[in-house]
Amino acid sequence: MNVFLNPEIAHSYDDYYQSDFGKQVDNIEQDIIGALIKELRGSEMLELGCGTGHWSNYFVKKGFSVTGIDISNAMLDIAMNKKVNARLKIGDAQNIPFRDQSVQIISSITMLEFVDDQDKVINEIWRVLKKDGWLILGCLNKNSIIGINKQHDESFRDATFLSVTDIKAKLEKFEILQIKSGVYLTTDYQILDGKEANKDVEPVFIGILAQKK
Numbered sequence: 001m002n003v004f005l006n007p008e009i010a011h012s013y014d015d016y017y018q019s020d021f022g023k024q025v026d027n028i029e030q031d032i033i034g035a036l037i038k039e040l041r042g043s044e045m046l047e048l049g050c051g052t053g054h055w056s057n058y059f060v061k062k063g064f065s066v067t068g069i070d071i072s073n074a075m076l077d078i079a080m081n082k083k084v085n086a087r088l089k090i091g092d093a094q095n096i097p098f099r100d101q102s103v104q105i106i107s108s109i110t111m112l113e114f115v116d117d118q119d120k121v122i123n124e125i126w127r128v129l130k131k132d133g134w135l136i137l138g139c140l141n142k143n144s145i146i147g148i149n150k151q152h153d154e155s156f157r158d159a160t161f162l163s164v165t166d167i168k169a170k171l172e173k174f175e176i177l178q179i180k181s182g183v184y185l186t187t188d189y190q191i192l193d194g195k196e197a198n199k200d201v202e203p204v205f206i207g208i209l210a211q212k213k
């Protein structure tokens with residue numbers, strides 16, 4: 001279920017990115033996605049679930065020409081007010097408003113968890129991607145502390161988090177080129193990345209680079 005249709009949740013969404021915790025997590029996630037996009041050829045990118053444009057802005061700064069779609073007017077309004085240098089429009093990732101095999105790169109960061117039908121989205125990505133086109137996904141790990149405690153969080157309660165195994169199964173038609181993960185959190189949400197102690201917990205953020213072969 002998509003809680004981001006709720007204007008109150010949409011309006012508080014970017015506050016997270018401004019918090020100390022959010023900034024640290026964002027840096028780790030940007031390193032992960034940054035490593036994955038180094039492999040890409042081409043610059044036209046369709047971003048699914050662009051939300052308030054945080055990652056749209058990131059991809060634009062990395063040199064991509066971004067078209068972002070999101071199903072929430074409330075989230076898109078915020079992105080548009082930021083004047084992100086991308087084409088942003090309303091659209092449903094379960095019914096992508098693009099022709100078959102028309103897109104070279106599709107990205108989607110932490111959207112899949114919030115759609116009603118994840119398999120429908122994956123099928124749509126397959127339909128719209130050109131042969132040899134790339135998919136960059138950022139997902140929240142079901143087995144991380146955030147996934148395990150999700151029922152305590154208003155935004156995550158009704159979301160469907162995935163594990164690395166789940167994601168691999170969903171992307172079975174694709175060739176998975178790289179999986180990178182990070183944001184290792186203790187039970188009291190201390191960030192462990194870069195420290196020795198991260199061996200016992202699963203990371204929160206999973207980045208995947210896959211290709212339609």
Ligand SMILES: C[S@@+](CC[C@H](N)C(=O)[O-])C[C@H]1O[C@@H](n2cnc3c(N)ncnc32)[C@H](O)[C@@H]1O
Binds near residue numbers: 004091093110
């Ligand atoms: C957690 S937010 C992520 C936003 C942005 N990608 C980011 O990482 O900051 C999830 C976004 O997915 C969008 N979303 C949920 N279901 C969708 C769908 N079926 N089609 C397009 N966007 C969807 C929500 O409206 C929301 O903006």
